[in-house]
Amino acid sequence: MRHYIGKRVFVAASTMFSLAGPAWAQPPAVPVSGAELQAWFAADEMAVAGVGIANGCHFINKGPGTARRQTVYCPAAAPFTVIGEARVDGNRLCSKFVYPDGSRYEGCQEIFKVGENKFEARMDGAPRTVFYRLVR
Secondary structure, eight states, rough: OHHHHHHHHHHHHHHHEEEEHHHHOOOOOEEEEEEEEEEEEEHHTOOEEEEETOOEEEEEEHHHGGGGEOOOOEEHHHHHHHHEEEEEEEEEEEEEETTTSSSSEEEEEEEEETTTTTEEEETTTTTEEEEOOOOO
């Protein structure tokens, strides 16, 4: 009988905490404006580090215009660095890279603030990467 009561207390406590959601939930995602993205490039060449959601590769990016440097660390491959392009188009960050295996990335992403200095890049509404600004 005691075990059964323990389960009820646990379920009740779990329900209570899940109903209290906003106090425990993450802050809402806030879009980053194109002006803010431009300011990041002006301040520190938009130095960021993060992880790709689909492939688990870690990256560090820095540099403006056609001198955007991206260093990538993937679980099953040797690290590499490529030079690509980055620009702000409206409220989106657009970039282009060609990787050592010949694959290419070219696209524009919306950037959302999802925590303290934590951001998410989304393409067509789907999250692609989570990253942090490398600020002093």
